[in-house]
Amino acid sequence: TQLLEQSPQFLSIQEGENLTVYCNSSSVFSSLxxxxxxxxxxxxxxxxxxxxxxxxxxKRLTFQFGDARKDSSLHITAAQPGDTGLYLCAGAKSGYALNFGKGTSLLVTP
Amino acid sequence: DAGITQSPRHKVTETGTPVTLRCHQTENHRYMYWYRQDPGHGLRLIHYSYGVKDTDKGEVSDGYSVSRSKTEDFLLTLESATSSQTSVYFCAINPDGPNYGYTFGSGTRLTVV
Structure with a gap:
């Protein structure tokens, strides 16, 4: 069972566009x-x-933690090709280790 | 310069052979972790350590063992490699628990044939 669900899984946009990536869970995290x-x-x-x-x-990245500490979002303004990559969210619950989402693969084309 | 190195970076091994991957840190961090990363599964925790000789299992620990005899070294051993253990393995370090950021190594790409 995946503790953290990320969406979208893939995202392909052009340079200059804005985007938002989501990380959702039914669990409460002490940090994300x-x-x-x-x-x-x-x-x-x-x-x-x-x-x-x-x-x-x-810089151009804005991160938000949900009020209930169950979800988070990442917003990128005016995306650039250098933003291309796999974006992972990870949550800390009780214990010593982080739980990771599967990631959002972002491609920004010139 | 990140203070964490993994070796080897790439390895091809045969089914049934034992394999040991090494993670070395120069940061004197207490916590060390081994994850594997596979398409469709993301990063999954194999084992972690919270001090010298203090280790515990993660969610995918079957077929793996670890040892930490010194603060700076965390070894991951595949006791008898199988094709399902073909993956990219990442080591991570952390000074004081999961609320602090991890620093990851560059990974070891392991292929079991």
Missing amino acids: QWYRQEPGEGPVLLVTVVTGGEVKKL
């Missing part, structure tokens, strides 16, 4: 993280959100 992974490399942490309703911005 977003990672970006490029081919042949390990995931790289983008952000950690901890408080329900929290919004964090990283």
